[in-house]
Amino acid sequence: MECPRCGTPNKTNAIACRTCGKAFKAYGHPGVNIFTAPEGEVLCETCVYREDNCTLPNYPHATQCTLYRDARQPTPAPVTYRPRRQWSWLVAVLLLVAASLWAALPH
Numbered sequence: 001m002e003c004p005r006c007g008t009p010n011k012t013n014a015i016a017c018r019t020c021g022k023a024f025k026a027y028g029h030p031g032v033n034i035f036t037a038p039e040g041e042v043l044c045e046t047c048v049y050r051e052d053n054c055t056l057p058n059y060p061h062a063t064q065c066t067l068y069r070d071a072r073q074p075t076p077a078p079v080t081y082r083p084r085r086q087w088s089w090l091v092a093v094l095l096l097v098a099a100s101l102w103a104a105l106p107h
């Protein structure tokens with residue numbers, strides 16, 4: 001990723017710019033992005049939370065924000081629940097069949 005302040009290319013998971021030190025992640029945590037508006041722009045103008053009357057202190061003039069979500073990007077598909085296959089019943093049936101066969105064998 002390119003640093004919005006100095007233009008230095010950095011690793012996509014970099015916490016801060018290796019040249020100018022600009023923070024890319026909040027609180028030093030790799031999972032919390034700090035979004036930065038391009039020079040002369042404000043993030044709130046394109047943020048989906050603008051219409052929900054955002055209550056953050058920097059609204060509506062935020063140039064950096066951790067909660068920014070670009071309203072121009074398509075909404076990510078919702079995560080659907082897929083139950084895992086239940087193999088335990090199959091194991092139980094196989095054990096039952098094996099036990100029946102063993103019992104049916106002449107001893």
Ligand code: SF4
Pocket residue numbers: 043044045047048049050054055056058059060061062065066067068069
């Ligand atoms: S979440 Fe951030 S970018 Fe979005 S409207 Fe609020 S302050 Fe602006």
Ligand SMILES: [Zn+2]
Pocket residue numbers: 003004005006007008017018019020021022
């Ligand atoms: Zn930089």
